[in-house]
Amino acid sequence: MILFGNKSEGGLMDVIRCDEPEYLVWKWKPSGTANSSKKENAIRYGSSLRVKDGELAVFVYQQNQGTIQDYIIGPHDDTIRTANFPVLTSIVGAAFGGSSPFQAEIYFINLARNNQIKFGIPYFDIFDPRFPELGVPCAVRGSMTFNLTDYKSFIKLNRLREFDLEDFKNQIKGFFIRKVKSIVLNIPLDENIPVMQLERKIDEIGELVKSKIKAVLEDDFGINFKRIDISALELDKENPHYLQLKKSTADQQTKFIEAKTDIEIENLDETLRINRKDVELGVEGKNFQVHQLNKQSEVLKTAAENLGEMGNINLGGGDSGGLNPVGLLVGMGIGGTMGNQMGGMMTNLNKMPPPPPALLYYISSNGQQSGPYNLEQIKQLAQNGQLTKNHYAWKEGMTGWELAGNITELANLFSNVPPPPPGV
Template sequence: MGLFGFGNNASKVNEGGFMDAIRCDEPSYLIWKWRPAGQEANTTKKENAIRYGSTVRVKDGEVAVFVYNQKDGTQQDFIEGPFDKKIETANFPVLASIVGLAFGGASPFQAEVYYINLAGIIQIKFAIPYFDVFDPRQPDLGVPVAVRGTMSFKIADYREFIKLHRLVNFDLDAFQKQIKDACVKYVKDTVINIVDNIPLVQIEKKIMAVSDAIEERLKKRLQSEFGVVVSSVDIATIEVDKTSDAYVTLKSVTQDIQIQFTKTQANVNLDTMKAQSAVNIQNMQDMQRINAENMEESLRIQREEAQRAQKLQTEGANFMAHQLNQQTKVALAGTDALGQLGANGGMNMGGNGAFNPGAMMASMAVGGAVGQNMAGMMNNMMGGIQGVPGMTPNMAPPPPPMPPQIQFNVVVNGQSAGPFDMNALQQMIAAGTLTKDTLVWKVGMPAWAAASTVPELASLFTPAVPPVPPVPGNPGVPPVPPSL
């Protein structure tokens, strides 16, 4: 014979009333107590007891709580939805432990059944009449403020909820009143304290900030005190009594403070603008000075480079004349040596008129060399004079003009270097120091330019084309390329 079966005790099936279907058909509820049809709640009649084999139905989003009042305390079985089965030992572990075999599977057992709605959300509208709120800038002025809104909550942890509330004769209206009273208390306290961060005259414009602050506070309080979870707090209006004397006084004081603040801020902004303008002017003057110094230095370098180039060109033009002067000095020195020889008695025969053959030979060698040099120079000069139209042998020929020396300054590591002649530039190209993109400049150019764009240097970067070997038997004709 099973605990909840009938077996041989089928004759006792009528004992204790009919079978029941335990379920909740209420359309809207938070806590609902089940009882057999036609019976009052909390009756002690045996017919109101629950029989073994009764069907329990629990919808999704709700939980059924079977409460057993025992001598050692209250115990509960929790059936979470969805559930639709007969009462069995496996589903009611507490019931299986307290009901013995003495009933024979036919006697009913005593239990209270409560349905808790976990999916339903309860809304409570609240309206808090005028209460005084004090602005921290004027703590003696209490301004009347009223608040209206809606709070939504639900039961999430039903076990915690049952610990905080007695389910027997649960009155939803009384429970909502408790929630509402707590909500009003915390809303008032939040509004009073939030004006420390929000000016009271602007609180009507800060409904969202006030709602968020109230919701955060209510969630913690109501969950710990009532076991419910706050879904949302929506403040509809925050109304300040603008007809009160306190509000008029506060508004006037606030306007004066705002005007003074605006003036102060304007002065601060003006001082900031002046300071910024002074800094900008100083920066501009510094930049102009630096640019002028850089320009002066660049012009000085260009002048020195131009003077140096001109000096080199002049020295090259006067080189021939300088060489002629040096040779003339050598000839004059030789002549002077011959004169000294004659002054000393001509062919000195040695001491006391003795013949000195070494001195004579030296004098003759010097004279011969000088004479030869002078003859060569005179021949060259005469040949140059005869080749110049309008020149006579008695006229000194002008030195031939020197070819112009092309020299460039080169930018190396961000600095100007040079000037360099063409030979030096070719060596720099071979060493990789001078490339096509290197900036160069010479006297007469308006600005620096890439080396490949300067006509005098462009050819230096063109690789030499190797000569094509002639085809045997047909000189001058390049070989035919192999067929592809």
């Protein structure tokens, strides 16, 4: 604080400023005045006022109608005139003549200061909703940072006279610890975060605490809650309940993985069974004509054997041996016919077009690729709602992935899919 003159009383021309290095609220007093003296509040009209950037000077006037204030936000360096002090205009009259003092308390408030409060919450029991009988001790340590933005609210809620920063911090700290403990205690149930994973969620928990406490600190203390830094959210890992919870959680996770694996194996077996059936059907279709040829060959073979017997038939009724000319001619005629039939069958088999290749599609869902699936499988996926026209699909020959609803051979599948059942 720099003042002009060696004064034993207030009221002479002063340079009103704050040179304190660390403060939140600081009351200006002329040199040589006692705390109880009214002369310390006797301000000479025309004194110089200097307010640095990031500071606020508050002039508090005690009037019959109550306490009223003038606010001067830095940077400001000028003499005290009514042009700069709206309230002072109604206080300083012609009787002062520009020289008589007026009564005012002057406070400097640091708007640029970031105030930090370190806190530590000793062990308290926290419960996982899946195992409500296992209370695990948990401790929380860290710091919170605040500053002043709404200075009028701060002045309204806090007494500036004899303001003590450490006492103010202790009030905030006591309230803050109670709120943090309550929030952390309910996080496993409210936010569905298992107790065993709390230590991995420190940043997320910090943001949650800030969102729940910020408005309350503004309303009750007039401060701006800037940030919270949780340095440790520590579980007592030697506690029997912690060890039991860890084992129970591991057992539950193992069962979940086993059940998931069983389901995946069943789905894989079903997919392989369907694919194997499709392959078998394809092979049967390809070999169907060969199968027909084999059957007809067996018939012709039997007929040929019968031709050999016909050659031995004696149409003349005699007992002499040798070839029977009539039977031989008949056999030759039938044999020729059978030969032509066999030749035709072989020709048709050679001319038979190969079966069309099976269409196999790959499906993309949420960035995961699955498949390949044939048309029958695609149809089943569409009917089960696992495939919609908005899923992407691709098959060999396509230049890129395309919406299933835009692919010709798949588009008709979705027109026959029933809509979701109406809600109850």
